[in-house]
Amino acid sequence: MDLAMKAEDVAFRDEVRAFLKENLTDELKAHARLTPGILSDQDLRVEWTKILHKRGWSAPSWPKEHGGPGWNVMQRFIWASECAAAGAPHGSNMGLAMVGPTLMGHGTPEQRAKYLPAILSGDDWWCQGYSEPGSGSDLASLQCRADSDGDDYIINGTKLWTTGAHQSNKMFLLVRTDPNAPKKQEGISFLLIDDFQAKGIKVDPIITLAGDHEVNQVFFDDVRVPKANRVGAENNGWTVAKYLLEFERGGAAHGANLRNSLNKLKVMAAAERSDNGEKLSDDPAFARKIAETDVEVTAVEYTEHRIMSQLSNGQNPGAAASMIKLRGSDTNQKITELGMEAIAYYAEPHVLEARNWGSNVPPVGPDHALMVMPKYLNTRAQTIFGGSNEVQRGIMAKAVLGL
Known part of the structure; x- marks a missing residue:
């Protein structure tokens, strides 16, 4: 390319x-x-x-x-x-990045006509119902049930770590429609919930280490969903889910965001001082760490280019999506760790109020230090969500190395 x-x-x-x-x-x-x-x-x-x-x-x-x-x-x-x-x-918007491409690949013409325009316009906002207590990285062990009742399913169970559930009006989720299936990947269906404020749905907030409300736990108590909202065949949701996860793991513009974060780190290093009073960017040890990270960012960028090329040619990224997800999250964590090292003792005060738009609460330390600790804490989850690093290594070992 x-x-x-x-x-x-x-x-x-x-x-x-x-x-x-x-x-x-x-x-x-x-x-x-x-x-x-x-x-x-x-x-x-x-x-x-x-x-x-x-x-x-x-x-x-x-x-x-x-x-x-x-x-x-x-x-x-x-x-x-x-x-x-x-x-x-x-x-x-998970509708733009995940549900939309999934409907293009597995949805019916009626589903595409119904959902895609409102996703594009920003009228609909989607959240993802995948993880559950006891079945996070082992997604196939999920227990949230959808029992058949005429033209509907009746959903009971819970979903955990649901990003943006408190800001969404729709949800895509995996449910178990055949609890007696011989393999845990079987008996799972992929459903769309049109009205996320419907009776029987409860959203409980989870506040992160950084003090933010991003994720939630969602409870379902006899929630009715039309069978017309199923994407793909009944009990074939695992195939649909794998298709969607390739977009989640491979389509997040990791390289551009990593490059931008690294550039900000370089500016920060030029403003901070090392133990001898010189610019931190001139310290040989810290400069070496930045150079090593720069190489890793470049590798992520080129891997992402390969994935984008596959997508543009109508191909699925496959195991390459796992590679970019793993290396992208690892590299982002490394950049935030170097940021913590750069601001030194200014990492200790975490003034949550100073991060609110229009707040008159001043940050402690220089402006560039304000978001270093929150971003460090937030990125701790990146090697877990969307499939943990261990899961990604397993996928690559099987799909690429044949192990």
Whole structure:
């Protein structure tokens, strides 16, 4: 794949930069900067999605026939890189990144016509019902049941670590429709819940180590879901789920975000001082760590390019999605650890109130130190969610090495 910038690529890059300069407000950038994870203020997420939708850019990876811009690999790379550099909010709508592509691959024409337009416009926001107590990384051991009742399923059980459930109006989830299936991967179906505020659904917040409300536990008590909301055949949800996970693990623009984070770390290192009073960036030991991390970021970027090329050619990323998820999360954790090392004792005070937009509570230490601790704490979960590192290594060992 040729990654050199052609004249049309430069023109597109300039178009993107002009769009971001005109539409990315100081408030949107501030909220993005003050968000340690992927879940920013909901009103601003909706605002940014609708701005993008008006331009036809809300779903960078979607083909034109489904309402996307139909961008090629280079255009998507340019878009992700420029958004990261400009400080745009994360595109954290699971409808755009996961449900949409899954419906394109496994949904019926009726399901695509019903759900895709509202995902594009930002009118619908989706959350993911996968993990459960006792079946996180071992997803196939899930116990949340969906019992058949005429044209409906009746759901009972619970889902855990449900990102954005408190901000969503719809959910996609895996349920057990045949508890007597001989293998645990069998007997699972993939369902869509249209009304996430329906009777029998309860959302309990979980506050993270960083002090943020991103995840939740969701309880289902005799919740009715039409069988028309099943994606794929009954008891074949594991196949649909694996298809979706390839997009979750492989389509997150890891390289652009990592490169942006590393650049910020370099600026921070130039502003901080080492034990001898010189710039931390001039300290040989710390400079070596940054150089090593730079190599790792570059490796992630090139791996991501390969995945993007596969997707653009209609192929699934397969085991490469596990590779990028593992290396991307490991490298991001390493960058946040170096950030903690760089700000030294300023990592100790964690002033949550100073992270609120418009707050008059001052941070302790320099401005660049404010989000270092929250991001460090938030990224501890990256090697777990979306499939733990151990699971990713197992997938690669089986699919690539044949072990």
